[in-house]
Amino acid sequence: MNLPNRLTAARIFLVPVFLAILSLKVPYGDYIAAGxxxxxxxTDGLDGYIARKRKMVTRLGKFMDPLADKLMVSAALIALVELNRLSGWVAVIIIGRELAVTGLRSVAAAEGVVISASKLxxxxxxxxxxxIVAMFLHDFPFNMIQIPFGNLAMGVAVGFTIWSGMDYIMRSWYLLKKEA
Incomplete structure (x- = not known):
C-alpha cells in the first residue's frame, strides 16, 4: 500500500476514534475530537496531492478516498445530530447530496465517463x-462575543452543498437523459 492510500486508510481509522472520544464524555473531549x-x-488534500505529484494514483485510492471523505463527514454530522447540536434535516441534505453525487458518478463510470471533483x-x-469543527468547538472563540459561528458556517456549508450538487447534476445531465 503506497503512502497516499495509507493516509486515506488513516482517515478511515480516525473516524471511530473521534466518535469514541465524543461519546466517552472525557474532559475537553469535544476539543480533542475536533483535533x-x-x-x-x-489527510484528504494531502493524499491526493501526493498521489498526483508522485504519480501514485491507484484504483484502490480512487475508491477509498471519496469513501473516506463521505464516512468522515457523515459520521461527524450524525454525531452532531445525536448531541443535539445540529438539526437532522441539515445532515440529511448534506448526506443526501453525497449519495446523489456518488450515484451520478457510478452512472457516469458505467458509461466510461469520469466525473472528477469540481472546484465548487x-x-x-x-x-x-x-x-463541523466550529460545532465541535461550541463556536470557540466566537462564543466569547456571542457569534453563532458554527450555525452560520453550517448555513454556508449547506448552501455550497446544494449548489455543488446542482452543478454536478447540470454538468452530467446528458448522462441522466441518456438513461431515461
Missing part, C-alpha cells in the same frame, strides 16, 4: 469541515 477530526480532514465541490468540502 482528531482536523487531523483526519488534513472542493469548496463545499472545506466549508463542511470548517462548520
Amino acid at each position: 482528531v477530526f482536523i487531523l483526519a480532514a488534513s 465541490g472542493k469548496i463545499k468540502t472545506v466549508s463542511q469541515i470548517i462548520a
